[in-house]
Amino acid sequence: RYLKALSEGNADSLARLRKHLALKVFQRTANYDRAIADYLLEQVDATADEPNLDRISDIPEKFDLSLERAQVLRYGENPHQKAALYGNFFDCFEQLQGKELSFNNLIDITAATYLIGEFQKPTVAILKHTNPCGVASDVDLVKAWDKAFATDRQAPFGGIIVANQTVDEAFAECVSSIFCEVIIAPAFSEKARALFAKKKNLRLMVVKDSLPSNSLREVRSVVGGLLLQDRDMGSTAPTEWEVVTERQPTETEMRSMSFGWKVVKHLKSNAIVYTGDETTLGVGAGQMSRVDSSKIAVWKAGEAELSLSGSAICSDAFFPFADGLIAAADAGATAVIQPGGSVRDAEVIEAANARNMTMIFTGRRHFKH
Missing domain, CATH: 3.40.140.20 (AICAR transformylase, duplication domain)
Structure with missing residues (x-):
């Protein structure tokens, strides 16, 4: 591009291109410096097997965000709003099938993942607009689904279903009659995937073993700035x-x-x-x-x-x-x-x-x- 602009001899066009390329260079070097700083931060407690929650919870004097754009979304919360996804969301999840994730899907998936992480027994949760409308634990996912769905048989329409164990054919048959946007689980059996494949628009998401340590914090926008807080993890014993x-x-x-x-x-x-x-x-x-x-x-x-x-x-x-x-x-x-x-x-x-x-x-x- 630069050689082409130089050969054309358009001074204004060349000046704009120089500024654009300079911006890209400094963005790249800034990201490199940030990666070094993040690495050194991890070395502060490199011998620990688990994240040091006390250190992570410290509120920094200066807080910077520099994330690569991962995906331009069709629109935001509503069709008239532009939106994009930044960061490493797809390092934490794998999409097996279905339409492109929407802005609202991404928010609901996050809420569902944090909720299901509270449970050890086989558990199913149904969410709508980030709110759980049915949750149940039992000896297996099918029994848990029956109880969770019984809580509210209308709200799940167009919602999110999340399970904390591998989704098998029996579970897939139970939920296949329900219109939902996303199903999230640690894994899906081949027979379950074959059943769900008939629903081309249904999004199947595999949540990976662990979430990154920066998920221990939440960032919210306010007028003139950002709010940073520890995520509301766990509870009193x-x-x-x-x-x-x-x-x-x-x-x-x-x-x-x-x-x-x-x-x-x-x-x-x-x-x-x-x-x-x-x-x-x-x-x-x-x-x-x-x-x-x-x-x-x-x-x-x-x-x-x-x-x-x-x-x-x-x-x-x-x-x-x-x-x-x-x-x-x-x-x-x-x-x-x-x-x-x-x-x-x-x-x-x-x-x-x-x-x-x-x-x-x-x-x-x-x-x-």
Whole structure:
């Protein structure tokens, strides 16, 4: 290009080309310097087998982002918005079939991957607009799917399905009648792939063994800058939880609360989940009032003809008043798990005791905006 511009003798064109090439040179050398700096940063704790979470969590005085464009997307969140993908997303996932991933697909895949990472038992989750609308664990994926899908048979339309074990033919047959955008799993059997191949637009994604250490952070844009925070990973251990009511939880209630606590942190606040038998029974999310989220979750359980008798209610933040807990008790819940920390905690505890409910304070909030 430079020789051609030089031979044409157009001074203005040559000047523009020089600036363009100079920009590319300095971008390349800057990326090289950044790669050296990143390598040296890793050497600070090179002997560790796992990422040093304390070091990674340190908030740097200066924060730079320089990522290569990986893919130009058809459009952004809506058709009138331009968008592109940057970074190493495809180092973490392999697409086996289907249409090109959309902006919304990429966000949903990320949310689904973080959610399913909470579970060790065979687990299936269904998400829509990043919110889980059905999650269940069981002895195998087929049984987990049946329970997860029973939570809400309408919301999964056009959603995301994620599993934490290899998808086999039996599971593929179960979900093949559902229209979904993406199915994510660690692997797909040959027979499962043959079944899914009939759905040319369905995207199959294999999630690789581990996510990069920079996934331990989240970046959000705000007016005039960026927000950087540690990702909301894990939670307090059950050994650190406090039973604040007169009645202790049964093993079944404890299992329901532990399961629901893993799910509720992945819902948009205000978030309420009713759980039982390691499955979601009713989900309410994204409401301005916590009691409204609880009412929606109860309504959804009723629509699905799922009983909330003996269920656990899981809340991502404290109950500011006793009304949310009372509504849960009226719906049939017998156990409550929440962070605690409200100035009216005593009022909420009193309401729980009056209804012979058991309640746990975890000491950690899980707001999600």
